[in-house]
Amino acid sequence: MPSGQTTHRESPLFNAQRIVAVLAVLTWTALATRTLAVELTDNNRAFRTIFNNDTDNVLYATDSGKSPQHVIADYRRAITQIAEARPGIMAQNVGNPDPVIYRSAEATAWSKYLDGPVSISMNKMIEAETDPLQVTVEVCHEHGVPVVASYRMNAEDFYEEGLEIQDFGRKHRHLAIPGAFCLDSAHPVVYQHRMAIFREVAEKYDIDGIEFDFRRWTHMISDPLHNHPILTRMVRETRAMLNEVAKKKGKKRMILGVRVGPSLDTPQDEAHYAGTGAGMRKVDPSCRELGLDVRTWVRDELVDYICPTLFWPDWPGLPWTHEFVELAKGHNIGIYPTIFPRPTWLNDSGVVPPRGPIEPNDTDKLQEYKDGFCNLALRCHSEGADGVSMFNWYFHLHLSRMPRQWQSYYGYGMGGAAIQKHMLSIMGDPQAVRDYQRQSWFWPAPWSPRLEDLPYVVPSITVRQTKHPSKELPSKRIPAQRIPVGIANDAQPTLGILPSGDLLLLLSHTYDDVPDGKLRDELFFCRSTDGGKRWTRPEPLPMIGRDPHLTVASNGTLFVTTRWMAEDTANITGQINSFLYGSVDGGKRWSAVRLSESNLPPKEGLRVSRNLMELADGSLVLGVSSNSGDNRLWRSRDGGLTWDKSQRSDFGSQPISFESAQLIRGDGAVIRCVARSGGPSDPRHPSLIPNPDLLMGWSVYRSVDEGKTWQRDTDVAAGLAGLPTVLVLNGSRWLWTVGTGKEILGVQNEGQSSDVLELVPAGSASPIDPRTCSVATRDGHVVTSYAYRDNSGIWRTMIVRWRLPETQ
Numbered sequence: 001m002p003s004g005q006t007t008h009r010e011s012p013l014f015n016a017q018r019i020v021a022v023l024a025v026l027t028w029t030a031l032a033t034r035t036l037a038v039e040l041t042d043n044n045r046a047f048r049t050i051f052n053n054d055t056d057n058v059l060y061a062t063d064s065g066k067s068p069q070h071v072i073a074d075y076r077r078a079i080t081q082i083a084e085a086r087p088g089i090m091a092q093n094v095g096n097p098d099p100v101i102y103r104s105a106e107a108t109a110w111s112k113y114l115d116g117p118v119s120i121s122m123n124k125m126i127e128a129e130t131d132p133l134q135v136t137v138e139v140c141h142e143h144g145v146p147v148v149a150s151y152r153m154n155a156e157d158f159y160e161e162g163l164e165i166q167d168f169g170r171k172h173r174h175l176a177i178p179g180a181f182c183l184d185s186a187h188p189v190v191y192q193h194r195m196a197i198f199r200e201v202a203e204k205y206d207i208d209g210i211e212f213d214f215r216r217w218t219h220m221i222s223d224p225l226h227n228h229p230i231l232t233r234m235v236r237e238t239r240a241m242l243n244e245v246a247k248k249k250g251k252k253r254m255i256l257g258v259r260v261g262p263s264l265d266t267p268q269d270e271a272h273y274a275g276t277g278a279g280m281r282k283v284d285p286s287c288r289e290l291g292l293d294v295r296t297w298v299r300d301e302l303v304d305y306i307c308p309t310l311f312w313p314d315w316p317g318l319p320w321t322h323e324f325v326e327l328a329k330g331h332n333i334g335i336y337p338t339i340f341p342r343p344t345w346l347n348d349s350g351v352v353p354p355r356g357p358i359e360p361n362d363t364d365k366l367q368e369y370k371d372g373f374c375n376l377a378l379r380c381h382s383e384g385a386d387g388v389s390m391f392n393w394y395f396h397l398h399l400s401r402m403p404r405q406w407q408s409y410y411g412y413g414m415g416g417a418a419i420q421k422h423m424l425s426i427m428g429d430p431q432a433v434r435d436y437q438r439q440s441w442f443w444p445a446p447w448s449p450r451l452e453d454l455p456y457v458v459p460s461i462t463v464r465q466t467k468h469p470s471k472e473l474p475s476k477r478i479p480a481q482r483i484p485v486g487i488a489n490d491a492q493p494t495l496g497i498l499p500s501g502d503l504l505l506l507l508s509h510t511y512d513d514v515p516d517g518k519l520r521d522e523l524f525f526c527r528s529t530d531g532g533k534r535w536t537r538p539e540p541l542p543m544i545g546r547d548p549h550l551t552v553a554s555n556g557t558l559f560v561t562t563r564w565m566a567e568d569t570a571n572i573t574g575q576i577n578s579f580l581y582g583s584v585d586g587g588k589r590w591s592a593v594r595l596s597e598s599n600l601p602p603k604e605g606l607r608v609s610r611n612l613m614e615l616a617d618g619s620l621v622l623g624v625s626s627n628s629g630d631n632r633l634w635r636s637r638d639g640g641l642t643w644d645k646s647q648r649s650d651f652g653s654q655p656i657s658f659e660s661a662q663l664i665r666g667d668g669a670v671i672r673c674v675a676r677s678g679g680p681s682d683p684r685h686p687s688l689i690p691n692p693d694l695l696m697g698w699s700v701y702r703s704v705d706e707g708k709t710w711q712r713d714t715d716v717a718a719g720l721a722g723l724p725t726v727l728v729l730n731g732s733r734w735l736w737t738v739g740t741g742k743e744i745l746g747v748q749n750e751g752q753s754s755d756v757l758e759l760v761p762a763g764s765a766s767p768i769d770p771r772t773c774s775v776a777t778r779d780g781h782v783v784t785s786y787a788y789r790d791n792s793g794i795w796r797t798m799i800v801r802w803r804l805p806e807t808q
Helices: 012-026 057-061 068-084 117-127 132-142 167-171 188-204 224-249 294-299 321-327 363-382 413-426 430-438
Strands: 049-053 089-095 147-152 209-213 255-260 305-308 388-391 460-467 476-485 490-497 503-510 521-528 546-552 558-564 577-583 591-595 620-625 631-636 662-665 671-676 698-703 725-728 733-739 744-750 753-758 773-776 782-789 795-802
Touching: 049 305, 057 068, 057 117, 057 132, 068 117, 068 132, 068 413, 089 132, 089 209, 089 255, 117 132, 132 147, 147 188, 147 255, 188 209, 188 224, 209 224, 224 255, 224 294, 255 294, 294 305, 294 321, 305 321, 363 388, 363 413, 363 430, 413 430, 490 546, 490 773, 490 782, 490 795, 503 546, 503 795, 662 725, 725 773, 733 773, 733 782
Parallel strands: 049 089, 049 388, 089 147, 147 209, 209 255, 255 305
Antiparallel strands: 460 476, 460 753, 476 795, 490 503, 503 521, 546 558, 558 577, 577 591, 620 631, 662 671, 671 698, 725 733, 733 744, 744 753, 773 782, 782 795
């Protein structure tokens, strides 16, 4: 029985509550709302992929406690995850075949005899005059994906309650298959009831066909070796009915697909399918043993596609595809063997505890999961399959608004879910699978807005303010290029430059599909090989956290620091955690260290400096602070593999922390640190960019003993509001880049003089993300990254490519 679902007996109160719903069904006689038309190909071998989606799982991705409109929005969001991957056919399970998840006068509503959030959500959708099937059709057709209504032919998921959750079953318990919890189509009244269900859905919904799932479970009809002609008659009459309905609706055609056993005739005990677990030894009979005369169906071309499949195996878990391919030669019938999403090491029901869930930073597990999927898909194609089909892939639950639903039962995790979604988009194309197998990334970033549509592109910047002891200079404009990068709602950009001169842009993407008060962030890389003029599409990174900062060591090693918030949906520690990631191969593979302490109070973790700094002897230092005021300068002499955490940093009586600070290397043992000051700027060094909304200013501190003790630096202008980064141009000339709420300003310092460069005109983009960054390219340009909210409230990321004005 699916998690969270329970059956109940009807009470008078329950009957009264259902009167309105029943009347709504009985008076609903018109066709369901027509949706966008989808053109089906005539070639049944060209569907590529067929996604078989569980009967009620999408309802698990809804918040049943909210309004009908919110429930529908949640449902649409989850279905959209599937539709975006563009399966060739969406086979939406809609019934067992009775009850069903749509409004029906022939079958029982799924929610009538089942309690729990799924039923509540379905009732709210019906209250809003729609239902799960209708919304599925709408969303899929909007994305150009055909939808077939898939029926589990005698599903026994509810065991002895299987007949109690449907009105027809309660009335005809005596017509069950002996020893099973499902009805027997050998009885004419059962047969006619089911044919009425199939005709109703074809006539009243804008579906593109029907699928018979003869694999849920193993009792399709009594005495299958004798009664198989009855199931063939059902297939034949459904084929004729679909042709009739298609003609009435003006459709070119409607399709009929079937999911069948893993072999034509070979008993399971003889077949020895790889991946069938010890507890699943009797669930994979042949088509013949199930009563499925597939040979006749193919000979008479009664079906359009066939999905041979095991019941619920671990990997490899593949059927005998070659038998069906050989049988279908010379017929316009596609063969789509089913691939399941569960390797043995992720089996939640095994003796050994599973190694899941697979999170976005689990590089080794992600690689193993990706390779396994690719190998299975290529094996299917090598055996002559026209494509592949899927069963019980639940990535849309992990990526929906309620991502924690079923996480404990289907432990694919966010990382595994992202791989599933990408695999769905390419599995029908063997060359695309091979290309993906060779890629270093695990899933591509979504690519929603067209970059040329971004509204804010200004081809220059202004030197709008000059502070100098003896002169005032007029404002002037200097040329600049602005290049939009990333996707909608990317923000917190930070830049790095490799020894080769290539640029890397690190972006954070915050998702809004999580429960209130929670967060879910993902990190991406973009790359540029031409000094920032053109950028690759975002590549996802196996990292967690937000507020990222990128450091590139002199040998090309990449380091990224992040902060993992206690509110993150995946953070079960209750603490704010900091992470340090490292890559020695240009960002293809990453290792990670969580910088936290187990004895810290709730929501208190270690805070780190934004960057690592490389000292003259090649060692690396990282500033680390706790809320209790303990500041340390961690040091690594082996490229970040191990760290000496013993050195304390003394800022005297000043309440300074390394959180978000930037470390800057000076001459000899001199280190500078741009850190939050304990209050407003020192009056001796007034803020270059005053911001009355920000109580904490920024100042520069100097250490002459490699970070043991620190003093306020009086040689460099201080007091910058915002979240500045510093680009050292030479020993005395620094470029500060800082977002101040409604503008980005670059501050060019030399001694006590400065030019304030207006990189984004005030009021043109509001607000600006305070996290900005600048790097210097080999051709003399400065490349600056920033993010801003557009007029619709969406974050956009921009690159500014410009040259520093000559020093006045």
